Amino acid sequence: MAGNKRVTLAEVAALAGVSAITVSRAIRQPGIVSEKVKNRVEAAVRELGYVPNPAARLLATGRSNVIGVVIPSITNNVFADVVSGIYDAVEGTDFEVQLGNTRYSPSQEEGLLRIFSSQRPAGLIVAGIDQTAASLDMLASIDCPVVQIMELSADPVGHCVGLSHYEAARHASAHLVEQGYRRVGFLGARMDPRTQRRFSGFREVAEAAGVFDERRVCTTTTPSSVTLGSQLLADLLAKAPDVDAIFCNNDDLALGALFEAQRRRLSVPDQLGICGFNDLEMVSAAEPAITSVFIPRYQMGRQAVDLVTQGIASDGENPTEIRDLGFELRARRSTARKQD
Amino acid sequence: MAGNKRVTLAEVAALAGVSAITVSRAIRQPGIVSEKVKNRVEAAVRELGYVPNPAARLLATGRSNVIGVVIPSITNNVFADVVSGIYDAVEGTDFEVQLGNTRYSPSQEEGLLRIFSSQRPAGLIVAGIDQTAASLDMLASIDCPVVQIMELSADPVGHCVGLSHYEAARHASAHLVEQGYRRVGFLGARMDPRTQRRFSGFREVAEAAGVFDERRVCTTTTPSSVTLGSQLLADLLAKAPDVDAIFCNNDDLALGALFEAQRRRLSVPDQLGICGFNDLEMVSAAEPAITSVFIPRYQMGRQAVDLVTQGIASDGENPTEIRDLGFELRARRSTARKQD
């Protein structure tokens, strides 16, 4: 089968008794070559174990098969799932994924986009809608499908697959109020734009219900962790011992808060209701199971790739698409207060 | 500065008043061109905003700047940290990372390696030492630095950065015995080769201490999760209600077991000791904090890249290196049994 040295189009062509360009066409647009020739070519390809040389193709076309993906973190479970969806969707296609990590830094994001732009990518998938003006300029002027994921933008640079974190937070907060909690608080880490939008949702619902109080808000710009969730709850309890429920900006914090509550013998959900965000697997397994807001992480990744490939297939002629994939509040025992 | 169209070597050469190849040399081997020419070239590069075209370079040299990374999962936190180390180490260099996901399937691994091999990568980083014979053949014959990570191999195909999971499991198991536990059990998911090696370590220590019992072993090939940890502990307790400590193959299972113990009002560590593996952040935050074995995930990623780049710099003339990065048992309250 496959020899050791690289097989070229010319060698396949020689074996099949056609010209190189015919082999090229048989591979890329099987429809336009005759059935007979196609079969001969396919046989030769198999026999020689031919694999196209992407560098040569790129050099000739000026267009790569790389889908650039720009995310703020690769260790965060949320993005791990998104990336997983992206890789699954790309599998079996001719595309490759190139991952860029911004570390939540807009300027690093700008740098990554600059690099990607200069490489003529097949498509670009970027997390969030809070790019710098310079980043947005690049995205707007680049000649390939662009997809913003995670959130919904009123004014997207390209396609958009996500959900309203503001609405999601409103639902979660409303749930707390409905459960009868009246002194609700908020725990937030990192406080990136997405987090802040969730906080807005929480704040508005709490204010509308007349249960908002600044003293029950504990936030930090420190990156999120379970340990930090414990600390934030400790801080919150110091400031506002009467808090009876918390909306945590993510599940790590929620789990940390649960552990801290256990340490203090605070009964969850009776003395303290806890709601997380993202619905990572672990929170549904907790004791008590933690209420959270599921967001379709994996699907966002998959559909972003779909939009890229469709955009390429239609040669950029398809209109901008905004897909709201929604969210789902998953109420569990951690907020199941005994109703009087 | 940078115009919109791509600047080529020839344009830089024209502006600098030299030939293209001289510019090429001035960029790649500044040492061999005259000071004067070098300065002129540098000025021209800056003025035009020249960026080399990697595709053309690759086509001409037959050697890419891609470091291929083959891991079994991208959602698993363990590999997320490894990959994070890889990306951090690659940053600022001329290399790029290409991630391949085997989904714990040896045949998918083979396929990925086949693709990578055909792309003349700059280096290859593969997780584990349990490749198929065909995979090992490819790794052995490929003309670039190869690094196996996660484990130590007696007979590595290239470099090796990892630790002995067998030894690590022995330590953890010995710790349980030292704490006075006498009816120790094992919880294992997925049961891939690495997991099995950890089980061997556990088994041998337990047998040597005369505390091994088949009935206290609960394993499944199902992928690991926190929920699964709860189920496995439930299964274990059904088979062997007298178990007094468990070594969990990873932290997800350990956390799930802790939750299940809480549900059953089993006191940890007194009635049940729990030890995890990997030392993910969450286990140290748990209540009680869970004992685990830390492994240097991030460092393995970083050092693997170092070995690749060194191998390239030395043109493959450096000897095979095996780096044992070790592990660290982090004893916490979940195994701090009151000693009588």
Next chain:
DNA sequence: TTGTAGGCGTTATCAA
């Protein structure tokens, strides 16, 4: 439907 010529941007080779 198939083929021919030329070029994509860079580097290796050989020569000056």
Next chain:
DNA sequence: TTGATAACGCCTACAA
């Protein structure tokens, strides 16, 4: 130290 020439493998444009 610098330069001319010829690849590298594929694709676009045009021709047959």
